[in-house]
Amino acid sequence: MKKIIEENVTEFIKNYDNRSDSLAGKLWRTPIIGYADVNHPYIQNLPKVVRDSHTLPQEVMEDATVVLCCFVPFTKEVARSNKNSDELASPAWAQAYEITNAMFPKLNEMILKLLQEHGYQGRIAPESLVFDNQILKSNWSHRHFAYASGIGTFGLNNMLITRAGCSGRLTTIVTNLDMEPGKPMEEELCLYKKNGTCGVCVKHCKAHALTLEGYDRGRCYAQCWENAKVHTQFGSSYLQNDGTANAVGSEVCGKCVTYAPCTYKEL
Template identity: 30%
Template sequence: MTSEDIIEDPLFKEYKKTIGAYYLMPQEAVELSFGDGSYKEGTVISIVLPINEKIRQSNGRQTIWPSQEWALLRTHEVQYFTELIDFLIDLLQSKGYRTMAPAHSEWFKIMATEPNGPSSNWSERHIAYAAGLGTFSINDAFITEKGIAVKLLSVVTELKLEPDRREAKSHTENCLLCSKGSCGACIKRCPVNAISAEGHDKMKCAQYTYEEESKKLAKSYEGESTVGAGCGLCQTHVPCQSRNPMKNTL
């Protein structure tokens, strides 16, 4: 599932205010990679990759640590993402449109911000939101029409495309708790109480998903210990796992 959004969209400027001055607008991302004045016009393409059903189901059966399948996705995703991104970049460049992937650039950074915890200078979820592909949720994660158990990528290209329309009335519309005050299934699923009706504690979550115990688990699953095993219990065995729960369709 892909969508596009024009670079001139005022929401990108708003992100600089709501996230912080370190957060990059698409023009800035292009110029960091290709030099001052290199940006002329273009589009940001946001891509939603639903996680395979078998991986979703296996993690849905877990109550404390992620399943082997979920953890191995974490181990191999960098390679999968890089191959897909390279394919897209080559395709668009072969047609004459300069293209780059901000989150895969050498200048991409994740900063430790106070008091909110880790924050990056390019956010795939904010790009997907700008492109009208879904909304955030009580646990921070992004709920698309294909659910919350998804991975997100994006590229910035000189190709000018008609943007998709954003229809959400709020940035958390697809979450049952945020919109209707019901559900809260992800709160109960989180093994370290990192989610509450007030939101998501990124520090607690980061500690659990990527630190020492998680690294050991990844190793025991024959995965890559340095990247950890992840967790995603809040994204599986929940009403929003594979669909937008605010819609009746399955």
């Protein structure tokens, strides 16, 4: 079943990349898919690690077994468009964000159908579709599920770093698939966490939201807002809890994600 899912997701993304916008055919690379064990203590502990109200997979689907985690890496071209010398994110970075966010519901739908065809069920956690712009935390952290599935580790830049790098986006689906889940990676993929070197992401954060001492989500969000005011041409895909759009434009920045050793890795 893993192979079938992998093939179908790869094919779907390839076909979806065949659009008519300026990033057509050069937006994504081969996705990386992992499966997180819903009964793993790391997952059961998420309400303590992320926030009390963090949803557990069993609340989304009673007979949940694994959470399918899909990381869709951006191409080098998209990652490198977001130059650190520029104050704001590149238009291509904002566009990639919106196109990918718009693609995910369709990808999810395809996976749900595929699961059904093979006698399984899947559900999207409703909390994964919204984001509270007051608290700046979700009740469904894609990154934590992806970490538990073994597809990557957390960087100093907060990103999930995978074997394809950290420049890309994540989606997750709760399933009752009968398969061997992954487990957290033993190897540390962030150089700073591994041996105290690098720290490039911190140097790139002109808003001083990311420092060696920690991360200020309020400052980071303010910088994303500066971008949203300018990058209004690609829409605004994130919703608030009440279903209305979160911002006037694309809430992006990502300088800590680009031009770093963990940005892009050849697969």
